[in-house]
Amino acid sequence: MNYYSDENDWQWLFRNGIDWDKIIPLYYKSFPTEDGFNSKEEVISFFEEILQNTGEWTGNAVAQRAAQLDKEGAGTVVDGRTIPGEALSALYKEAIELDAIGLPFPAELGGLGAPSTITLMLLAQLSRACLASSTQMAFFTSIGEMIHRFCDEETAQRLVPMIARGEISGSMCLTEPGCGSDLGMIKTSATPTEDGKYLLNGSKIFITNGGGGLGFVLARIKGDKEGLAGISMFLCEQNIPEKEGLNYSIAKNEEKMGMHGSFTTEVVYENSVATLVGEAGKGFKYMLHLMNEARIAVGMQALGTIEGSIGYAISYASEREQFGKPLTELPLMKRNLEDFTTERDALRALLVDTISHYDIFQRLDLKKQKSGDLSKEEEELLKESSLWTRKRTPLVKYYACEQATLLSQRAIQVLGGYGFMEEYPVERYHRDSFGPLLYEGTSQIQALMALKDIMKYAMKDPKRFFSNVLFKHPSKELLNGSSTQEKAFSSTHYKFKKNMVKLLVKCLRPDIGELFNPKSWASDENISELMEHAETLCQALSYMETARVLCEHANKDESRKDLFFRYQKLILPRLEAIYTDWSIR
Structure with a gap:
């Protein structure tokens, strides 16, 4: 199975649902390019070839390994480190061989310089095969993008190529015991040192991929005001030259209802050396950038879950006979399956349109941050894409995640008693679907954000x-x-x-x-x-x-x-x- 080449709807949306006329000039100023592309059409064909290759990989190797990864888990915690297991290690190895990790990074940082749209489509493919795999992979690209955007040039030149090669990944360290969604209550402290660094003390819980090698950490500098205005962001690496042991440690990997193949950890900081990112007191603002991207990405994850569960249910129903007919020909089942596919295809269209707007926004926003030099036309385009991105972000996160949990449940019911058995993947899809429903802001948080807008x-x-x-x-x-x-x-x-x-x-x-x-x-x-x-x-x-x-x-x-x-x-x-x-x- 190829999750791109075998899907006519994805092919139509790739060619017609993405605003390539606006996106490609933001990545390629003129033709021929340094990479040898002679036209927009050649660039689009190259991107489509990437999705064909990743569609083959995810539809076969990743999908076939999903049950093994779910059963054996992400790995273990040994002496404060996370050690990936056999299945997760195989995923990383294949991703490195395909250059899938470096897709969105600039060529000068070891990447392919592909638009965000391609990375997000790959995320949906991965999630269709295995949600835990997509989650682990996401914390390579998202962390690399954050380093490129918010850290100094020396740090980006040092760390992003390492991420592109699959040597390290990272995490976003926000949640603390008792804080939940109220980030203004954060207690992790940051104490300035004479050399301009900071020492972090505190702990973070429910941190996805906390042992990846580095993390962006929200903490409060000693003496700074309470609430969100006093929160700063720090880059903290687990291995640093000035420390013989670990700079921070992983206390445990959580046992979860689903997504067994992803690490969800407790991270402990004890005088952990860290670097301030940007300006003090702006941590929440910087974190919002990743959270907004992450919420759209989580919508793509949920879409993959819907595609996987409904696709399997339809395949099963077309082969299973009851009352002398395939299940797909029984009137009520036929109607239900039509409704499920309608919602799936509609959500797919909404998400593709949204990532098209987001791609334009993030590219122009990055250019403005790096150079501050946008033309009048680009300023208008940035404003328009920003409005659409802001409007859509809570909606796609809410809608896709709610439907992923509901439709994966319906997929179980299509299989009847078989759907309840571990032998069939729909029970895994349903268990895993609760992760996206909860992380990066619950459905209720998204609803309040939409109301606020x-x-x-x-x-x-x-x-x-x-x-x-x-x-x-x-x-x-x-x-x-x-x-x-x-x-x-x-x-x-x-x-x-x-x-x-x-x-x-x-x-x-x-x-x-x-x-x-x-x-x-x-x-x-x-x-x-x-x-x-x-x-x-x-x-x-x-x-x-x-x-x-x-x-x-x-x-x-x-x-x-x-x-x-x-x-x-x-x-x-x-x-x-x-x-x-x-x-x-």
Whole structure:
């Protein structure tokens, strides 16, 4: 099985769902390039060849090893270090041979300089084969990208090539006992030394890949203010020349419900030497960059889980006979499988569109950070891509992860009793699906982030926000020759906006004459009432953004209209249930 070449939908999305016209000029200024590419088409063909190769690797070697990795685990902790087991070591070896680790790094740092889009698509392929494998691999590329972006040139030149060669990887060290999502409560301390370094003391828990060799650590410099404003970020390496032993140690590897093939560790710092990254007090800001990328990446992981579990369930159902027919021909099963594939394909389209916006954003944002020199055209493109990335990030993380857990459960039910047996992979997909549901911010955190964005928009320009709904009925658009899918989307979207405004008015209780004055209605009590509806609002926003993308794709290609209308049929009853909930609670 090749997870790219055997998937027509992925091939269509690669060629039509990614904005290559905007992305490629951000990576290649002119043709021919130093790498020998003579045109945009040659570059795209090269990227597609990468995905064909990784699709072959993940669809065979990685997928075939997944059960072994799940059974034997990631490895062991010995004398404060993590030691990868046989299966995980084999994954690393293959990734190095394929140059998969260095995909996003610049050529001068030992990488291939490929767009983020390619790395994120590979992550989905890996997750379809084995979620634990994708998690371990992600902490090579993401940490290398953070070093390149936020650390000095000497550090990047020293460490990123090592990561590209698979010699070290890293971790993001945020969570502490008792802190959870409230990072402002962090207790790990950083004490300045005379040579400009810092000594870290404290511990971090639930740290994925904590023994990879280095970590970005959130800590508070002694004497700095409480809360997020006093948090700084540090780079801490496990092996350093000035220390004979380990600079920090791994206390244990957690025993988890799922994702047995990934390390989840407790990291202990005892006068651990570290380097301040960027400016003091800006740690949370720097961490947000990785967290935003990570949330999109986790959405891709969840998509891979959906693809793996639903793909296996359909294959099983097509071969299994009951009542004289294949399961796929039994009416209820047929309908269920159609709904599952509709949601899978719709989510795939949403995520591909999102990573296209994200790729543009992160490339221009990096250029602005490194040189500060953007043209007027690039500034506009950065602003647009930033808005889409910000809007979509909590939605794709919420929607994909919730559906991965639900649809992997449904896959088990398709297999019946066999689905409950370890012999079949769907039980592993379901157990593993709870990881993405929880890490990088739970679904409820994502819902609150989406609500925060809505409130920020409403309070920044309430006149425009409310007028956009109250005075922009889609009737004109419905009469001006729009396509059938545009008319359907416009009508659905207008109904959503109207009901959302009703919800805001109901909870915030603005006086009629003070509708455009947010200070009069945005009290803590009113906001708290609105927060009760954050999750259903996030659901509705996710459905609308997905439908928007499917409508755009249908406008590009008639063959995509069927998916748009199947998705409309799927979400309309859900939206009506949400609107009812808003009106009665």
